[in-house]
Amino acid sequence: MFAATAIALLVAMVLALVRLYAGPSLYDRVLAANSFGTKTVLLIAVMGFLTGRPDFLDIALLYALLNFIGTIAVLKFFRYRSLGDAVEEKAASRNKEASQ
């Protein structure tokens, strides 16, 4: 039965990969990658039981905690075009001239 669950998860992962490859927009890809991440968390948890070693759960736990960092970086990337402290466009170009 763990096997059935694992196979269902693998099939779902294929579907997420299809969406990841097809896109069409960048956000579709982020969504698919994110969804793939959740499925990996579940697959690792199920695999721990399948192989009789549930101490693998630490890895699933790690993904559950950290997988949203990438998404937040994407949001910041698109909102501000920078992962640091973006400077407003005009100010940035002015600054560029001043430094030359």
Place this chain on the structure above:
Amino acid sequence: MIALLVEAASWTFLLLGAFLVLVGALGLVRMPDFYTRLHPAGITDSLGADFILTGLVLQAGFSLVTVKLFLIGAFLFFTSPTSTHAIANAALVAGLKPRHAVVPPRPPEKATQDEEAR
């Protein structure tokens, strides 16, 4: 007897969860545009994940494994809607228009309070 019941409940949860994850993934492929795809992705994240984790909890019995499975569920409960919201927001801010819905204009009279509210 009780062991059998727990076993049966566990398999039911696992299979239901697996089914929901599949449905969510199918929706991710079938839906026509980005915003509508967010919803089936939510099936996987919410009930699909919870059911599978519940099924595993029933298998594990009462131990630290249970606690860790519960923690995975709890952290997903916080992070998955946050990432979904973050992606949706990024798409909206970057100007991706929903294909089948209209973005309603913000009610204008309150737009200026925005800065003061912070």
Place this chain on the structure above:
Amino acid sequence: MRLKTMTHTLGLGLAMFALWLLLSGHYTPLLLSFGVASCALIVLIAARLDVIDHEAVPLHLSFGYFGYLAWLGKEIAKSNWDVAKIVLDPKLPISPTMVWVPATQRTDVGKVIYANSITLTPGTVSVEIEHDRILVHAITREAAEGLESGDMDRRVDQIEAR
């Protein structure tokens, strides 16, 4: 240090130590003392990052929250079923709708709970939050109307009330 900050600091430290005990599984003196040291370090770092406040340690909404979670669980199950039916329907009967719904919560934490509850129930996703309203994308007209009725909004208000 104000009393309130102290409560939050203590709350964070205790919560972290409880989490350590749950994760660890090894209760030897050595590892327990590492646990205490780790929690102290985390509290120090959190204080330095200035993230110890009512938002990080929402002590004020402890009890009503569990009742709300039970209700939310029921809602999640219902809306899961709705969206699953739509996905499996060959005709794909969707009617995507975007609406602004009012968020009447007083605090930011309340609004976040509301926004994340909207996203957690499949069929509705919060796309943008402004100070007293949330832009929602719903997969069907009915899902949007369900939110506009304001039931969830009121329930989040209730757990916020001290």
Place this chain on the structure above:
Amino acid sequence: MESVINMALLVFLAGTAFAILRRTTLFSVVMLSGVFSLVSAALLVHLDAVDVAFTEAAVGAGVSTVLMLSTLALTARHEAPGTRSRAIPLIVVFLTGLALVYGTLDMPRFGDPSAPVHQHVAPRYISATAHEIGMPNIVTAVLASYRGFDTLGEVTVIFTAGIAVLLLLAGTIREPTTATKITAMEHHLVLRVVTKVLIGPILLFALYVQFHGDYGPGGGFQAGVIFAAAFIIYALVFGLETAGNALPGRAVRILLALGVLIYSGTGVVSFFFNKNFLDYSVLGATAQAGQHIGIILVEFGVGMTVAAVMVSTFYAFAGQNPPIGDEEW
């Protein structure tokens, strides 16, 4: 069943790799490599290499997407089309691939206990760890004690890489300007609150991984990356300047060196007792207790250096104001 999962994951891995080759939009390449990392972590779990999987998971989820995106912010969004003929590289790759496949013909079967790699020192590590080091996780024992010198080398490599990144990028960091900063997503309610709630658990999980390397998967490398991820997410949400005030770049650079110093310093102690470098037996009352103390200290040094390298690399990348282009995404 086992082999079905194995095959499926390997196919995913190959498929993702091909997709990465085919795509020219670098942003989708970043997303695909995130998936590549997820699949390889799952595969490593499945192959029982849990410590490696842990590292892959920590790096893949915590920092690599962020670092790749910050690189994209500084460079182009599309792969430049190649101008030369692809025939020669294709032939080279094809021949190399053939040679590698030919090489595998002579390799022992997967998991074969009589394979040379399992005949050399591995049996000794497996049989001796219990009484010499006294810890359940043999990987940590090998990493930090039996092969402690190798690991010191690895930490030094990470240290050097960190220094190199700083040397390459730090010179071009622009001074903070008087211009209006769109600092942070601090007004982004959901992110602010969720980040505040989760920073504690992430840090705690890092420290848990740091101190439980003796018993299960984990140790300094993984813990360092997770620890750094907590700071990176803080910097993403609250702004680089706020993060820089709370944890100044100079302090990070001191920690960067301090970690390596703790590691090698632990090794030097044994000189005073006429023992070899990195022989921890002298640190405790009994040889086993000494080993334990030594491993904890060494892992702590590893964690410190790794965390510091990750944070300072992130500071160096994100601290650059990218040229704002109107390029179509």
